[in-house]
Amino acid sequence: MRWIKISSVTAVILVFFLCGQAAGHRVNVFAWAEGGTVHVTGKLADGGTISEGSVKVYNEKDNLLIEGKTDDQGEFSFPIPEISDLKIQISAGPGHKGEWMLSKDELSDAAVRDKKAEGSSDSGGQKDEKPSGSSDSRQNNNGEETYSSRQIRQAVDEAVEKALDEALEERLDRMLEKRLAPVMRTLSEIKNPGPTASDIFGGLGYIIGLFGIAAYMYSRRS
Amino acid sequence: MHIAEGILSLPVLASGGALAAAGMAMGLKKMNTDRVPKTGMLAAAFFVASLIHVPLGPSNVHLILNGIVGLLLGWSAFPAIFVALVLQAFFFQYGGITTLGVNTVLMALPAVVCSYAFYPLLGRSRSAAMAGAFGCGMLSVLLSGLLMAGFLIFTGEHFTEVSVLVIGAHVPVMVIEGLITMFCIGFLKKVQPSLIYK
Numbered sequence: 001m002r003w004i005k006i007s008s009v010t011a012v013i014l015v016f017f018l019c020g021q022a023a024g025h026r027v028n029v030f031a032w033a034e035g036g037t038v039h040v041t042g043k044l045a046d047g048g049t050i051s052e053g054s055v056k057v058y059n060e061k062d063n064l065l066i067e068g069k070t071d072d073q074g075e076f077s078f079p080i081p082e083i084s085d086l087k088i089q090i091s092a093g094p095g096h097k098g099e100w101m102l103s104k105d106e107l108s109d110a111a112v113r114d115k116k117a118e119g120s121s122d123s124g125g126q127k128d129e130k131p132s133g134s135s136d137s138r139q140n141n142n143g144e145e146t147y148s149s150r151q152i153r154q155a156v157d158e159a160v161e162k163a164l165d166e167a168l169e170e171r172l173d174r175m176l177e178k179r180l181a182p183v184m185r186t187l188s189e190i191k192n193p194g195p196t197a198s199d200i201f202g203g204l205g206y207i208i209g210l211f212g213i214a215a216y217m218y219s220r221r222s
Numbered sequence: 223m224h225i226a227e228g229i230l231s232l233p234v235l236a237s238g239g240a241l242a243a244a245g246m247a248m249g250l251k252k253m254n255t256d257r258v259p260k261t262g263m264l265a266a267a268f269f270v271a272s273l274i275h276v277p278l279g280p281s282n283v284h285l286i287l288n289g290i291v292g293l294l295l296g297w298s299a300f301p302a303i304f305v306a307l308v309l310q311a312f313f314f315q316y317g318g319i320t321t322l323g324v325n326t327v328l329m330a331l332p333a334v335v336c337s338y339a340f341y342p343l344l345g346r347s348r349s350a351a352m353a354g355a356f357g358c359g360m361l362s363v364l365l366s367g368l369l370m371a372g373f374l375i376f377t378g379e380h381f382t383e384v385s386v387l388v389i390g391a392h393v394p395v396m397v398i399e400g401l402i403t404m405f406c407i408g409f410l411k412k413v414q415p416s417l418i419y420k
Contacts, residue, residue: 027226093387097229195273199313204266206309211262218255 027053027098029090030188033080033106034177040076041188042090042098049074053092059084083107223286223366223392224310224325225373227318234376239323242304245330249300257298260417264291265302269309272316276394283395288366289359290403292333293340294410294418299333300326324373332365344407344418351411352404359403363396364389 027050031040038057042050055076057066065081070090085104091097230238253261271285292299304326310316317325336358343354371385410417 093391097226099228195314200270200273203269203309203313207262207266207269207305210305211258211265214253214262215255215258218253218258222255 027090027092027096028188029088029098029100030184031086031088031100031102032181032184032188033102034181034184035174037077037079038086038088038102038107039181039184040070040078040088040090040100041185042070042074042076042092043188044092044096050090050092053090056089056091057081058087058089062087080107223283223328223363223370223388224307224317225321225328225370227320229377230321230324230373231376234373235320235324238321238325238327238373241331242300242323242326245297245300245327245334246304249295249297249302252297253301257295261295261298261302264295264299265306267291268303269306272310272314276398283391285395285399285402286329286363286366287399287402288329288333289336289362289399290355290406292330292335292337292362293344293355293358293403293407295333296337296341297334299337300330303330303333328369328373329366332362332369335365336362344411348408348411352408355407356400356404360396360400363392363399367392 028043029040030043031038033039040055042053042055044050049072050070051072051074053070053074055066055068055070056064057078059065059082061084065086066078068076068078070076076090083104084107086102086107087099088102089097089099268287268291271287274285276283288299288303291302295302304322307317307322307325307329311319311322339361340354340358343357344351346354367389368385370388371379371381374384375381407418
């Protein structure tokens with residue numbers, strides 16, 4: 001019998017060592033858009049990562065848009081497929097599933113900004129053209145001399161200021177997104193911490209209390 | 223081995239709930255003053271056992287201990303497991319509130335079946351009792367896996383595929399639970415035989 005005891009004790013100890021990242025059953029999905037891509041992370045109820053979990057992305061009409069698998073960190077990214085309310089589903093084996101809705105507004109914001117970012121070089125080109133355009137008009141109207149040089153300077157200043165503002169806003173937006181990404185990531189981790197000691201002892205307390213009440217009832221009955 | 227919320231359809235959830243209610247009624251009928259503390263104790267053990275994990279594949283599996291709960295409680299395994307599952311759902315977010323019935327049946331029914339199958343062995347020679355305890359711990363997990371696959375059929379999954387997946391994932395748990403059940407029964411037989419015998 002001795003070997004049985006030894007082997008079972010080792011088995012239990014082994015399990016404790018193996019457990020590492022504890023995990024649960026509900027899959028917590030968290031997704032956010034950054035630029036033109038959507039980042040998804042999947043976590044098990046107590047913070048364990050889901051590697052190789054299958055990811056499915058549906059649009060409003062429940063059509064499957066994208067399918068994939070999470071990486072070792074339990075993350076998955078995909079380019080925004082279309083502007084609609086996206087339902088992102090992660091499943092980790094039978095009976096383990098979770099989903100996250102990414103609203104259209106969040107997506108369109110990110111996508112529009114991304115498009116702007118793509119077109120920013122074009123708008124920069126336009127900005128260069130503008131003054132030359134106005135100088136054209138000045139040449140055309142040279143005889144009439146409707147615009148004073150001060151007015152022209154003012155118009156140019158305004159245009160430049162506006163373009164600068166836009167560029168600055170875009171850059172700030174992009175920078176903020178970049179800076180906020182780790183915050184979002186941390187948020188996704190904090191959102192559902194695993195069972196804490198207070199959860200465990202609280203549960204045990206409930207069990208003692210409930211069965212104490214039951215024992216009292218049964219003892220009164222008999 | 224819990225089924226999370228939002229996977230099963232309403233009829234499956236309802237029939238699971240009805241089965242669990244029937245089991246609960248049976249368990250409460252068999253309950254008496256002496257059995258209440260034992261039931262509470264095993265409910266607590268079942269509640270905490272789920273925190274011991276074995277990482278495997280995309281998710282991981284944890285101890286269930288329904289074998290030993292069934293062996294020591296018989297039909298009272300239903301109320302014990304139900305209470306533990308309610309608290310697991312609230313505190314750990316394992317399973318869910320709507321799937322309580324299904325999950326109770328999933329784990330308590332194999333416990334009861336195995337207790338009927340293996341209980342007679344416990345009164346015999348020591349080696350027979352040990353073998354019975356190991357078999358009970360192992361088989362109850364196996365049956366739970368089969369039941370889970372059975373419930374998941376209704377979601378359009380294939381029975382054999384899911385059962386192979388679930389049971390395959392639980393092979394280490396089966397062995398460990400067999401050992402734990404064997405160890406516990408061996409220990410109780412020596413120090414507190416009155417806990418085993420009903």
